[in-house]
Amino acid sequence: MPIVVERRGATVALVDVDDSGAPRDDRASTLTTEAELPRLIAEREAEHPRWVWTDTARWYPPLLAAGVRVERCHDLRLVDRLLAGIQGRAPRTDWGAPAAARQRHGDTLFDLDSDLDTNPHGDLTSDPAGHADSGAPRSDSGQDAPLAPPAAATYRAQLAAIAAHATARDLTLLAAAESAGALAAAEMTHVGLPWSESDHDALLTAVLGPRPPVGGRPARLDELAAEVTQRLGVGPVALDSPTDLIRALRRAGLEVATTQQRELQRLAHPAIAPLLQYKSLARLWTANGWAWLDEWVHDGRFRPVFLPAGASSGRWASDGGGALQLPRQVRPAVRADEGWMLVVADAAQLEPRILAALSGDEAMARAGAGVDLYAGMVERGVVDTREHAKLGMLGAMYGGTTGESARVLPRLARSFPAAIAFVEAAARAGERGGSVTTHLGRTSPPPSAQWLDRQSLAAAEGASEGMRRAARTDARSWGRFTRNFVVQGTAAEWALAWLAGVRRRLWAAEDGLLERQAHLAFFLHDELVVHAPADRVADVESALREAAAEAGRIVFGATPVTFPVTVAAVQRYSDAK
Known part of the structure; x- marks a missing residue:
């Protein structure tokens, strides 16, 4: 059951909507204050709703500070970014801006709050997007009945856009995974990574x-x-x-x-x-x-600010603190609390396995049947050494054209033709200025206007050889981006599914304050760290492995590709590898 959360002037409204995003009662909503919101959300959480709000990073931290957790949400900002990429438009950027600072845009669907400050009950008489037919209910007189609050209308529009997509099931899954990741990100910032x-x-x-x-x-x-x-x-x-x-x-x-x-x-x-x-x-x-x-560690915790989908591929970024670039030199300072352990899980050769699943390359899937895909390539005579296998796969996924990776690549192409053809096709699409998509539907951004201009000028009659050479260099560079986008972006989708699966299993196992139970403490692309009481380590290890296997099934369905993870329970992060 979705419940929309939105600000209305000095109050906050909780609005029940149905699975299509339409209000159950277009005039009925619960109004509360910011101070009372955690209590009301905690009461409604027993119904297992999906909370719909503009931005998890804005709404969830105050709830966590009040000791309230939510199980599911729909993050309108993150889903808008997904849809913007597919629709070829710029995503909205004013989700958290004060209403007075916003401008009206008659050709956009997403003016969430701008009318609400002057109309606190949300009884609007015109579509906030300026569309003639918003799908709002009509009265017997033929007049438009009061519309749903704008956030609910936005939610309805997003659901409709997803349902109309050619791969609606995949896009629905991706929207849910993005939103689950946003919840996990806020929770990891709240609890922090234990740091001495x-x-x-x-x-x-x-x-x-x-x-x-x-x-x-x-x-x-x-x-x-x-x-x-x-x-x-x-x-x-x-x-x-x-x-x-x-x-x-x-x-x-x-x-x-x-x-x-x-x-x-x-x-x-x-x-x-x-x-x-x-x-x-x-x-x-x-x-x-x-x-x-001095700046980032307080009270024995490093609390980075994660940015889910901060990169165009869907990979996370961080807002200060270098959370996703913690050097090994400082990892000995990451130390579990007394009586607790750090359970560190690392997905083995994630991106090559993602490529095998994307391309349906059965020979590559067989090579990765064990924990070490690169060793499997050596055992099958594809390459001479594990290092050559690694360099060759990096060259295939990142477009390496020189050095050892370029020398190994022809051998990989003979052994794994479907996998190599897949990334080559993605590269050619980029070189033509086209877009590519991840497995669940995230779309790569187009090249810049300057890139397109240079390609056009180089193709024109009379263009110099220098212009053509520069254009070819630009094209190859963008092709390397799209080549990796499909793999890296899909790996980010698998990692989100893994993250959500671990979070759900830890959630099901415990009640109470997050910091008093086993909880996610850190996420690094293909690595998860859970801070757990020592007597819960075995359960956490099982959750990490089960969720990894489940993530493969959720993202790819039936596939021969396996996604093993290595798991280590340690006192210090540096001891995990």
Whole structure:
């Protein structure tokens, strides 16, 4: 049973709607205050509704702070982003803006709250979208009856758009998974990832030296900078400036094009080892040093702000704190509470398995029947080593055209023709400026207007060879994006289904405050961390594995591809691998 939650002036309304999004009674709703909302939602939660609201990140955190959890929701903002991609329009961006700051748009369906501040009962007499026939009920006199509140109308419009889609079942599933992910994201921010501030300080001190004063830098960085400068022997070197560093390296007789680690590691010179160490420690200090610790860790918890579907492919991003880029150097500071454990699960070779399922490549599915797909490729004689298997698959999915991955790719194409043909077709679509979709229907964004202009100019009569060459480079680059979009985006869908399945199993097992029971604490694309009481570890391990198998069935239906996960129960995150 859906229940719409929306602001009406100084009050909040709970409006019952049916499964099509139509109001059960277009005049009936429960009005409450912001302060009373958690109590009312907790009472209605016993009915197992699906809460419909503009943005989970706006509505759910205050409920969690009041000790109220909800099982299901429909996030209008996230679903709008999905539909916008399919419909080729820009998504709305004003979901949380004050009504006075919004503008009316007669050609858009989604003006949720703009009329409600001046009409607190929601008895509107015209379609908020400006459409002649909104599907609203009519009175006996033929006059339009009062319309449903705008959020309910938006929900109804979204359901109708999904139902009209060619793969409505898949899109319905994706909308539900996106919304479940938003709930999990808010819950993980609320409970936080257990973090030892003293351990973090100790590991920084061990590798960088004592904490420097404000405006200074660690002693160890100064020592390494001096050592690099002395060994290069070309005068002062600004190690933090890539341009200056390249010039200094060249003056020392080292031909380099970049300062990337892979390129520097190929150089034989006594300055390279301290330089690489300097770069590693400098990244640690700036990204996760004492300033980061002061800002992001409080009361023994790191509380990142996750952004579900923050990337166009549907992968998550984070709003500060670098949650999705926690380096291994700081993971020893992630430590379970006394009497608790961190249960860490990692999906094995997720993206190659996703490609096997997407393409229906049975030979690749057989190679991945075990936990290690790359080892399975070696056993079947596809490649010589596990490293070659990994490099080849990365080249296939990301468009590698040079180096070892390019040399391995022809062997993969012979052994797994369906898989390689699938990503090649996605790449060709991108090179033509077309869009591709994930398995459940997320659509890739179109190339920019500038990209299209350059392609058009290069195809015109009289275009120079330089223009044509630049256009071909642009086309290949966009083809690499669409090649990976279908795989990475579908992997994000599987991960959402996994995340939702684990959350549901943990939910079913316990009642009470979230932080007092086994709960999701961290999510990193294909990895989940559950913080659990020590006596619940076995149950959590089962939930993680069962949900992974279920995610494969939910997303792909009957498929020979397996999605194994490795699970480790540890005290410290760093001990999981």
